[in-house]
Amino acid sequence: MKSEGVVRGKSEGARGITPFWHSPHAVFIGKENEVGHIRHPRVLTVNWESARFSNKLRLMTDHPAPVRTDGSNAFARRSMAERLPGIFDEVLERNPDYPPGIKHDVRALRTAIVEDAPMALFGPPAPDHDQWARRLAPREGETWLGTDWFFAEVFAYRHLLAACRYWTTRRDPFRPHKNEELHSEALRDAVGEALAVDGSLRERLAHRLLNCLWGNRMDLSMEGVAAQGTSAEDEHLLSNDLPDVVDDLMAGDAGPVHLIMDNAGTEEAFDLVLADLLLDSGLAPTVTLHVKMTPVLVSDVLGDDVYWLLDVLEDHGGTLAELAGRLCGQLRDGRLRIVPDFFWNLDTPLRNVPSRLEQTFADAALVVSKGDANYRRITNDALWPPEATLSDAAGPFPAPLLALRTLKSDTLVGVDPDTRARLDQQHDDWRTSGTFGVAQYAPWAGGVRVCRCRDDTEIPVAPE
The missing domain is CATH 1.20.930.60 (Transcription Elongation Factor S-II; Chain A)
Structure with a gap:
C-alpha cells in the first residue's frame, strides 16, 4: 500500500452510472492501492468551484430510480x-x-x-x-x-x-406466524446440525456464513420460498465473495462485527450461531444485532424476538441450551448487543444512513446486511446495469460490507451478464423465487459521509 496522503479519487463505476466519488470533483484523504484506486477513503473534499449540486446534497449524482407498483415491474x-x-x-x-x-x-x-x-x-x-x-x-x-x-x-x-x-x-x-417457526422441529434440527459441524476455525466460519445466507429462505411472508428449506446446490450461489470475507476476518485485527438482521426464526438462529463463533473465537470483541423497532414484513426480527428465541433454545436442552447460555452470558457482559432502530423500518437507502448508525459502523471490521429487504435498501430497490457492483449500488459506507441474500425481488448487482442471460433462458422467476442467492462483499464501499468545504466546514451528505 502507498503511504497515507491526499490523492484524487478514481475508480471504475458501472457503465452509465457516475457516483460523485468517481468524478474529478472529489478528493479523498485515504490510502491508495497498487493500481491507483482508493481502498479506504475516510474524508471527502469537494472542489465547490467545479462541482454542481442541487440544494439537496447527494454523493450519488446519477443512480437508477426504484421500481414502482404501477405495473412497470x-x-x-x-x-x-x-x-x-x-x-x-x-x-x-x-x-x-x-x-x-x-x-x-x-x-x-x-x-x-x-x-x-x-x-x-x-x-x-x-x-x-x-x-x-x-x-x-x-x-x-x-x-x-x-x-x-x-x-x-x-x-x-x-x-x-x-x-x-x-x-x-x-x-x-405477526407473533402467531413467528411462534410456529420458532417452535418448529426444522429450526431445532437446523441449529443442531450447524453446531455439529467440525473443522478448523476458517472452515467453521465459512460454513456458518453460508448458513446465514441460505437461512434467508425462511421468510414467513413467502411460503413458497420458505418451503425450499436451507439446503442449496453450489449452482444456486450466483456470486460468492465469502472466501475474501473469511480471509479478511482471519487476517486482520479483531474488530466489532454488526449483523443487520432480517427474519425471525431459523435465519435468526443461524445469525446467533455465527455471533457465538465470532465472540467465542476472539474474531470479534463485540457483535451488534441491528433489529427492527416495530413489526414489519411479517417475520422481521424485533429485540424481543431475540430473547424469545434464546428461551426456546434453552428449553431444547443439550447443545442448543449451551448455545443459549453462552449468548446470554455475552449479552450480560456487553459483548453481544441488540440495537433496534426506526431506520430499518423505513425505505431509506443505505447511502442515507443516519449519523447515529454511521458512527456505530465506523470502527467495524465487518457489517453484514441480511436478506432481500436490506439488499433493496442497498440498491435503492432499482434495476441497475448488468456491470454494476455492490460498491456502486451502496455508495459511501464507513465499513466493509457483506450482503447475504436469497433473491426475492428483481433488484440485483454483481452477477455477470452471461449468468443473467443463461438464467433468463432457464427460469422465468429466478430473481424472485428465493432459489438463488448471493454473497457479495465490498471491502470498503466508500468514505465517511462528509463534504469538507474550502473553509474546512464539514457538511453531512444526504441526511436522513
Whole structure:
C-alpha cells in the first residue's frame, strides 16, 4: 500500500452510472492501492468551484430510480396488489381475538390498497410520525399502486400497526406466524446440525456464513420460498465473495462485527450461531444485532424476538441450551448487543444512513446486511446495469460490507451478464423465487459521509 496522503479519487463505476466519488470533483484523504484506486477513503473534499449540486446534497449524482407498483415491474405490482392484501387477511385469521374496531380498520386498509386509493399519513401522535411524514412528502398525491414499491410496502405495514393499535397494545400482529417457526422441529434440527459441524476455525466460519445466507429462505411472508428449506446446490450461489470475507476476518485485527438482521426464526438462529463463533473465537470483541423497532414484513426480527428465541433454545436442552447460555452470558457482559432502530423500518437507502448508525459502523471490521429487504435498501430497490457492483449500488459506507441474500425481488448487482442471460433462458422467476442467492462483499464501499468545504466546514451528505 502507498503511504497515507491526499490523492484524487478514481475508480471504475458501472457503465452509465457516475457516483460523485468517481468524478474529478472529489478528493479523498485515504490510502491508495497498487493500481491507483482508493481502498479506504475516510474524508471527502469537494472542489465547490467545479462541482454542481442541487440544494439537496447527494454523493450519488446519477443512480437508477426504484421500481414502482404501477405495473412497470410485474413482480412489484403483484406483490403490492395481491400478496400484501393476502398477508393482511392472514393477520386477521391468526388473531381472531382482535376487537371489532381493529378488524374494521385492517379491512379498510386492505381495501384502500386493492382499490388504489391515495396514500395518506397515519395520525399523530406516534414516535415515528415525523420520519414517515418526511418520507411521504415527496410522494404527495400518489396512490398505493402508483408509487415506489419499497416505500409503499413498508408504509403499508406501518399503517397496519396503526390499525392494530400497536403502540397501545404492544402486540405483534405477526407473533402467531413467528411462534410456529420458532417452535418448529426444522429450526431445532437446523441449529443442531450447524453446531455439529467440525473443522478448523476458517472452515467453521465459512460454513456458518453460508448458513446465514441460505437461512434467508425462511421468510414467513413467502411460503413458497420458505418451503425450499436451507439446503442449496453450489449452482444456486450466483456470486460468492465469502472466501475474501473469511480471509479478511482471519487476517486482520479483531474488530466489532454488526449483523443487520432480517427474519425471525431459523435465519435468526443461524445469525446467533455465527455471533457465538465470532465472540467465542476472539474474531470479534463485540457483535451488534441491528433489529427492527416495530413489526414489519411479517417475520422481521424485533429485540424481543431475540430473547424469545434464546428461551426456546434453552428449553431444547443439550447443545442448543449451551448455545443459549453462552449468548446470554455475552449479552450480560456487553459483548453481544441488540440495537433496534426506526431506520430499518423505513425505505431509506443505505447511502442515507443516519449519523447515529454511521458512527456505530465506523470502527467495524465487518457489517453484514441480511436478506432481500436490506439488499433493496442497498440498491435503492432499482434495476441497475448488468456491470454494476455492490460498491456502486451502496455508495459511501464507513465499513466493509457483506450482503447475504436469497433473491426475492428483481433488484440485483454483481452477477455477470452471461449468468443473467443463461438464467433468463432457464427460469422465468429466478430473481424472485428465493432459489438463488448471493454473497457479495465490498471491502470498503466508500468514505465517511462528509463534504469538507474550502473553509474546512464539514457538511453531512444526504441526511436522513
